[in-house]
Amino acid sequence: MVFFLPNYPSEVKWLSQDETTFSIDRIAEQRSGFMREPASRREILDTCVGFRMLTHYLAYGYRFGELTDSSIYFTKVVIVSSIVYFCTTIVVGLGYSSIQARLMTVVPLTLGYVVFLIFAWGVDHFNDRGWFITVASTISGISFVVINVLPVHQYSGRFARLIIACCGCFPNTAALTAWVICNVPSPRAMGLAAAMNNMTVGASSTVAVWIWKASEAERGYPTGNIICAVFILLPRH
Template sequence: MDSKHEDIHAQHVERDGSDVEANNEKSEPDLIDEPTITGHATNFVEDKERSRRLRWKVDLKFLPICGFVYLLNYLDRGNIGAARILNSETGDDILQTTNTTPNGYAVAVSLFSVAYAVFEIPSNWIMKRYVRPSLWLGFLLFGWGALTVGFTGIQTYGQIVGLRFLIGVFEAGFFPGIIYFTTFWYPVEERSLRIALVGSSASAAGAFNGAIAYGVGQLNGTAGLEGFRWLFLVEGIITLACVPIFFWFVPDYPARARWLSEDDKRYMEDRIKVHGGGYTKAHASRHEVLTTCFHPRMMAHFFAYLCDMIPLGSMTFFAPTIVNGLGYDSLQANLMTVPPWIFGYIVCLFLAWSADTRNARGFHVAASSVVGFIGWLVQAVAPADAYKLRYGMLFLCAAGAFPSANPLSAWVTCNVPSIATMFIATAINNSFAGVGSLISQWIWRESEKETG
């Protein structure tokens, strides 16, 4: 460890004898100057006004850029759902152009979910041990943006499968990385709203995708490109344009924040020691890792998130196709997905605010899930020609999927005892999300297009 690293490390690490493993194994040196706060700030007295001022400053640095980039994350993930039907009337959708069957489409989308589930833990581990958050998350942003642009040139089904898998590899680490990242800046009671403000961008992405698809669908044939190629090109370029902005604006840890005074840095670290959900340390013991993975409470978290991702995945990848089955053409179908997504976004923000204000995440998750269940149930049993009813139920489906996902994500961070295992918990939680998304892609069948 170099002297510069030792100086930074010493500023925010209090060595505690209890942190030494019983087997006296030599701990590995830190490879990045991550905050590894241990012990307890016993003399810390919170200044509410100072906390409010610093929280507002962090919010302005963190929330706008991370929220917008997560919107791009979901935009580039879900655009294949719009491309599936875009300009299908003229044979220029992605399936007909590449001779891909509906089952082949499901396989391609599934491989994204497989990559998403597998690579979340390695991604968080790399960010924890080797690369600062702003650099690693910015690298992931560049990767999936470049691959999205690469979709412009696809000609075969195999290329679709390969690119979707690689996009899953790069997108996998972003949201769990953001959740892990919030634990360095926000106490437990402030995380749910911040995670929701970032996570709700996914619902807004559905609206943007529908609107952009409607617009670029008009370009079908321009410059010899089908509408779906314009869709991938436009959204991929927007993503790549955000890479330097992300590198520049996103802070890493309080100790590295140039816009905080030394006194403010110490204050924020002490505040996290007291209100961050438990003591933290650099490395997790084997027992802590196993507890994080297999404790009944954590398993309940993971299973709940998996269940929530099943309807959410259906909305993400099949909403345009479902609306198309209501009698709208491909352009109108993409545009008509916008209102349900906007409604889901509004509900998402309200639910996050209410859950944080009342400190009752379980109730809000349950209420949102019941609303979504009603929406999907009516979709399943309503007559095929009940177009208005079935379209209206999409609003309930959207209000049930995304709004419950964000409190669930924040809730996990509140029940993990240590930042040493936080990166594992957030990654496992999102890996279960990948499994739920994988299940969703095989529940909905092409034959059900006309009946929802």
């Protein structure tokens, strides 16, 4: 299948001329696909070091229907990666261990995925990412604040809030990533923009490891929870 599918509409042999023209025009109009023509030097520079795109790689958002630079993708990935580390800690506190603890981490991740699908449908149906992202981020941020103020050994309450945090955090990632697809300087530089955007994933994942300090285990990891709450609340407001 991979070798059979064409790279560009112009290479398709089983489309009529009208269908090929329509596909090419749709890509150009929606700026949603890859072009066969190579990107110009200017487009490459704008994609790599242009202020607008650099701002996006670290910060991008949406407010009142207009794009702003208030929402941070770097921070979003920090939060998503952090949940992987923090979730197991809470589950172990509930009395589960070994394979049972790992299986229990599936609960928040699965529910987060279900909300992710509903979120994606709503964003597409109403054609508005901003308010969906803002509401979901607020719910997730408040959950991290509550986790931080709850008693350390109240694992059930902390686990419940973690599930809510996942349901607010996970759905945002795809909507925020789509921003670069819609706003890349040129469709010809889309692959480069995606690579630049993904570079932040490695750096933010490293940060996610550092903020959960083993020395704070008995205190419920306040640093990690506070950073997650700040990262998801402030940039989106």
